[in-house]
Amino acid sequence: MHNLTRLAAISLALLLTACTAHQQDTLYQKALDLGEWKAGFTEHQAQIADIDMNYLIREADGPILMLVHGFSANNSTWLQFADKLPDHYYLIAPDLAGHGKSSEADSYDLEKQAERLKALAEHLGIGPFHIVGNSMGGAISAIYAARYPSDIASLILIDSAGLDGENQSQFFAELEKGNNPLIATDEASFEYRMDLILEKQPPLPWPLRPALIRETVERAELNKVIFADMLATREKMDQEEMSRLISENVTMPALIMWGEKDRVLDVSAVKAFKDAIPQAEVKIYSDLGHVPMLEDPAASAETITQFVSSID
Template sequence: MFNILRAATLVAAAYVLIACTATQQDSLYQKAMDLGEWKAGLDEQKSDIADIEMNYLIRKGDGPILMLVHGFSANNSTWLQFADKLPDNYYLIAPDLAGHGKSSEADSYDLERQAERLKALAEHLNLGPFHIIGNSMGGAISAIYSARFPEDIASLILIDSAGLDGENQSQFFAELEAGDNPLIATDEASFEYRMDLILEKQPPLPWPIRPALIRETVERAPLNREIFDDMLATRERMDQNEMKRMISSNVNMPALIMWGEKDRVLDVSAVAEFKKVIPQAEVKIYPDLGHVPMLEDPSASAETISSFISKLD
């Protein structure tokens, strides 16, 4: 998402010469996202899916089908630069999960319910077996989907995935235990702290787009709290033992685990826990990246995944 904004620099320069209003900032931000979608060959669509109106990006092709599942408080623009680096014939679907991006809100953000909505999307699009790729919360949802509907899944690809805890506690979980949630930004200072926590390799975010993104993120704080509470409720209901049992019993398809070694949200020690229950999984660790490798280094992430998928076809 953020690397794409380089392409908006020339447009931004025109705004720098004047006092750029909030409306102009928001307009430029949306134009940058539109440019990223166009560059990656993605079209934006909306459909009634299960109990919500779901927004999703789609690029049809005659190659492997990939569903890209973003993380907590993110949206499908997370995947734009990554999608642009994948082979042109890949069939891509990048949904906004319920309550995120341009999809509508819902009565529940339970992770199993989110997986069921993705199942409904796959049926709506009449997809054959597809590769599901999930980051962070999206990884946990992807693992649940793969365990509940394994017949749909050609492979499971987890990128710094939630769902199983590692031996070492992350900075994020330490702060959460202390009563703070650094993933929910409530002002400019907490937004900047959140960005630093999530991204080890900070992409450029040109002014005046940055204030538009800050406003959008801060305005979402009440809804993000609701979504996070439902995510924690899922975690309590489906405890570690239940998650391990469900994954180990049903996730038998090819799998790939990718992780940024400097992840301060979900510690890299979780890789070993996932590997125990998905023994067939290949593992790729990026030594200089953080929680969102496909955003921090989209080229390397796309190369890892396309190489993995090419061996399966």
């Protein structure tokens, strides 16, 4: 019996190894489709401002949340997290220009990205909503809240870009040396990127991982363009200007969430955001990294649910 079990395991391993790239990609897409279905999302595509935007929606009669992903990610980042939120929450998860299934654009300036989200909100005809942004998506969300405060019920920042902390992160130290570990160009750099971003790796079984690696590596050149535009925004809107913009206009309720072990954006940035948004509540996860809603969807959803419930 032992030999038969071992033979079955070897046969299964050989079968999985024999999966073609096309089969891996198909399985990966089916896994995403299942995640969207489980979270109650439906997928939509529409001309929004200057791009063809892909976005996920879960319609409901409760608080409205717009979920804004980070650099080189897409709206699938939110699937497990969305599944943990209350069923009566109305959720919108767009793919930013140049990400996911949304089209490319002439500019990936963060202010321009915020303008596109404004156009999406107008397209959907939604009232005041809670905007939730991670990393680059946090900076875009903060700009949106500052530029269009009447649209925003609350600003929720998760390991947000935009304001720097006192301590330099591993990512910025590497960037100064001319290496951008957030842009994967091969399997090795992909694995390094995943380790840098995530303190707790979510399960990604084979053969889904090779499909994700291919998808990420194929985007390398576009990601370089997007990142350059992001840096250009950072230079145009320096720390002093960004802090002033936020502090003068973000007067709505706010929540700052951070993974203490974040090696991309150091946790010391919490103080910079708190100084700019003194009314903000703060939640720091001692065991998480740069993407808490992906590393611990349940804990992240609980934090946001409690915060939103205290407002609505």
